[in-house]
Amino acid sequence: MLTIQFIRDSKETILEGLKIKNFKQPELIDQLISKDNERRSLQVKTNELQAEMNRLSKEIGVLFKSGEAEKANKVKEQTTAIKKEVESLEKAFQDSSVDLNNLLVQIPNVPHPSVPPGNTEADNKLIREGGAMPELDENALPHWELGTKYRLIDFELGVKITGAGFPVFRGDGARLQRALISWFLEENTAAGYEEILPPLMVNEDSGFGTGQLPDKEGQMYHVTEDNLYLIPTAEVPVTNIYRDVILDAEELPIKNTAYTPCFRREAGSHGKDVRGLNRVHQFDKVEIVQIQHPSNSYAALDEMVKHVEKLIISLGLPYRIVQLCGGDLSFTSALTYDFEVYSAAQKRWLEVSSVSNFEAYQANRLKLRFREAGEKRPILAHTLNGSSLALPRIMAAVLENNQTPDGIKLPEVLHKYMGKGKEIIR
RNA sequence: GGAGAGAUGCCGGAGUGGUCGAACGGGGCGGUCUCGAAAACCGUUGUGCCCGCAAGGGCACCGGGGGUUCGAAUCCCUUUCUCUCCGCCA
Known part of the structure; x- marks a missing residue:
């Protein structure tokens, strides 16, 4: 707030x-x-x-x-x-x-001056795009069919075990997930982010600290017996590490990355938008979080955008970066860039990352402050986070865009994580 | 799940009704000494809110909430969490 x-x-x-x-x-x-x-x-x-x-x-x-x-x-x-x-x-x-x-708590964050006006995603501003559009066969398959064809993802099995929106990955599909997670974490730590493996459930205070509670209560799974919430993103436990903390200015910036499963109820979702991996209740994501000095937070935001962009380029996916317009911006964000990759078989853009600067908005809830050397009063830090990256839609695009009559040709950066002989999924 | 112990400042730890925002020790910061450092010595060191141009002053906070009292870190109730032992267990 x-x-x-x-x-x-x-x-x-x-x-x-x-x-x-x-x-x-x-x-x-x-x-x-x-x-x-x-x-x-x-x-x-x-x-x-x-x-x-x-x-x-x-x-x-x-x-x-x-x-x-x-x-x-x-x-x-x-x-x-x-x-x-x-x-x-x-x-x-x-x-x-x-x-x-x-x-x-009813007042949203104030957008950065550069945020364009507008109501919907149609008003978002294209920042840049890159990557080559794949040329696919007439009868190219969407990922949910590829998942079945190559025995990578089993949606029905997930329904049996848990319910809709809880896909089962298996074989090379499971391995591909693990490869992506490993590679993302590796790239993030190489960029100076400390790896964190946080709890997947949080208490009420943490939910409040990052702004999920009290308003967005219905989006999280709630374990009522113990009054704990399943995290919707690693942002929640990781950012809450710094709740009620006063840092020294020299400790800034703090850069953390974490892989976690994410749980989202997504009540009311339906239709073709939620087909396959497009929207699920449980998915894997690698997150990056920064605690920054206010004077440096926008430079950090740019750095994060470049970092995420580099990952997507390395995966060879056609992408675009858009700056969210005022109406599309989340309650707590001052400036958000969304990354979308093109899913060739579905012929649509899929959001795979959202990188935001919350300025002091979250920090004020968290009571996350720092003290300038020699100063008496602590001041609020700035918090930023972004997906780096969310797995399901990346997986969807990787499978769809790289399909050939001979199998799915995986991006080179993943080869070492997939192991020998798994450069192509057959 | 059963039994017990505890929660105090950056850390350790005292404090069982009044001058306690809190002894003492450690750490940090400033200083003296030193070529420099160590040691020693001296000083200083919580957070939030409010009034004030400022100097300065006031209020609240000893896990959370409530109560008793003129007065609560201290007594009572309640709640959460932590630790130890037993049980169970990857």
């Missing part, structure tokens, strides 16, 4: 930005500010009375100690009325703070 200080200082900028994001309730900003004024004046009054109470209590203590019980009891009488007043003021102050917080 945004800090109340930032909202007070930069009201106009924020309103301007929220317009780009198609925020429907700009009036909340004024409500916030007047609620904050209310809270402040309540705090002044409450604190004054509390100070008075503290003073009297101390006096009573001293009087009792020196044996002047009578005097002490007299002062005690005074406290009764003040105590009542303090209690009701405290209550009012707390209510006011809760209200303020409830308003605050």
